[in-house]
Amino acid sequence: MTTPQDDSALDELLPMEVLEGRAREAWDWLLASLLNLDVAIQMGLVLAAFVPALIFGPRLRHVVEGLAGARIKTGLARRLLTAAISLATPLALVAVLAIIRIVLGAIDQPFALIDAAMSLMTAWLVIRAVTLIIRSRFWSKVAFYVAWPVAALDVFGLLDDVVMQLQALAIPLGETEDGEPVDLSLFDVLRTLIYFGVLFWLASLAGRTVNAQLQRADEISPALRALIAKILGFALPIIALLIALQLTGFNLATLAIFSGAVGIGVGLGLQKTVANFAAGFTLLADKSIKPGDALEVDGQFGWVTGMESRYVSLRTRDGTEHLIPNEHFIANGVINWSKSDKVVRQHAPFGVSYDTLDLERVQAIAIEAAKTVPRVVSDKEPVCNLMDFGDSSVNFDLRFWISDPENGLANVRSDVNVAVWKAFHEHGVEFPYPQIDIHVRDMPAGMKKPGATKAD
Known part of the structure; x- marks a missing residue:
């Protein structure tokens, strides 16, 4: 015959006597x-x-x-x-x-x-x-x-007790040159985050102050202002983090442990991000693109309104904002209408009827019409060339120069075309209509060819 045990498995898991003692102590304290x-x-x-x-x-x-x-x-x-x-x-x-x-x-x-x-x-x-x-x-x-x-x-x-518990939750990182162990506790992490938050806010405030002063400095070019702003935006957070780590007492030499993992992460997951970041510095350093430039990217015309760490902001005449990665400009190229000289040439092709005999007169009328457009520069003479003989018209190309591409290209071509249209109607120059000659070889039974007589 077996005797019952004094202690059950439930008593081992939940020591009721201990819990009752703690409850009585809490009540007495209350x-x-x-x-x-x-x-x-x-x-x-x-x-x-x-x-x-x-x-x-x-x-x-x-x-x-x-x-x-x-x-x-x-x-x-x-x-x-x-x-x-x-x-x-x-x-x-x-x-x-x-x-x-x-x-x-x-x-x-x-x-x-x-x-x-x-x-x-x-x-x-x-x-x-x-x-x-x-x-x-x-x-x-x-x-x-x-x-x-x-x-x-x-x-x-209770703050000291909480700090002691947070310091107890630590992971080993290695040893110093003297053989002393280096640990990273939860308290160190929280303290570093607090220091970094305060220093990051101060760094952001300093960066905004410097940027505001740069915007008021007319002697500094827009490209240099953007470059300085980007350098500050990259360097100040890193400086804030390093200072936070030093204030915490963290040994920066132990960061070498994570260098391999960081390298793999950059190589695999952050490759495009790093490439765009480096391309942004390249664009600003060589001054190939700067805020305010008029660009044409993949057939889209617009103005550079901002150059960030990853992308260039391009605003079109439709009011849409295109965010183009910096690497795209390095890899695919771009048309910069205002990089070195804002005076650029535009084309306005047109055609006249084959019944027009005096083609030199057509060229002179088109050139004079282009000169009447205010945005066409006066110090560069427009040129009108006969390009080819098309199916329905004699084709010309009117070439003229403008000095403000940032104000748009399609609108000035429209103004020139309107001026040519008015000038041609005033001088009786005919615009052709598409013409197609159809030769009928065999007619269906019961039908006559156009122009045929009864005798035929």
Whole structure:
């Protein structure tokens, strides 16, 4: 006969006695720390502090706006003023809590919960002010969801324990020259991301400031401005990342471990991206394409409105924006109508009837018609050449020069064609209609050939 065992498998998986002990400890802590008269008084005072804050906050907002609103119009000072006006009620709440803390300290009453509430509100005010000044939804959310939990953990004294747990979650990366192990902990990753986020925002702000100064510098060419902007856009984030790694204490020599994987990734997945990036630097360095140029790419005419790290933005006369990879210009070429000389030649082909005898007169009329178009340059004489004898017309090619291809090509050809049409009608020059000669060899039974007589 077997005797029942005292411990079952369920007891091994879930130690009920231990769990009950932890629950009793938590309850005792709750009763001792929260459910007592001092804590209840402080919680009541925190809730009561909202009443004067809601009363005096709007008044404080009107006072600040009235004193400084008319004097400060733009710039960083205006952003700070706008943040202060928006946070008038929370500022009033912090002020009321500070007065309550002073009073409780003066009468020797506990004020730990008041301190915690003030710390949380102060952290929230700082974070909110920063988000209002930054004016970026992404970085505002990053600042709120990162800084606020850290402040809350610090207020309740849990930040050190959380940091220790994050430092314990680490992966080995190797050893230093002295034989010391190098680990990468989750805390290092989070800290690096925070440093990089702040430094990246500062780098972006510096890049925008430099770009704004470059745009106002008329002595710098558009191509050089675009090149400097692209170099800054590439170098500043890398510098921010390296500084973030150094602030974290990360040994940059250990990055050599990942060089092989990065090389394979670049060779396989990022080949086109790297090629477009390098092609963008090449286009700017040799000044073959620059912002404002009039280009013709694969039969599409447009103007360069921007040169980014991966593509060139080409805006057509239809208002559409074509994003063409930088590598396309290197591999396939492009027609740049305004690279070295904006004076370019255009063609306006036309034909006249075979009944026209004085072809030299036709050429002279066409040349004079082209000269009447305002966009046709006057210092280069238009030329009208007889090209061939077509099926229905004698074909000419009117060639003329313009100095502003960026204003369009099809529209100026249309203006020249309209001028030629009017001039030919004024001088009686006939435009031909398509003519086809049909020779009928055999007629069906019962039908006569055109022009045949009864005798035939």
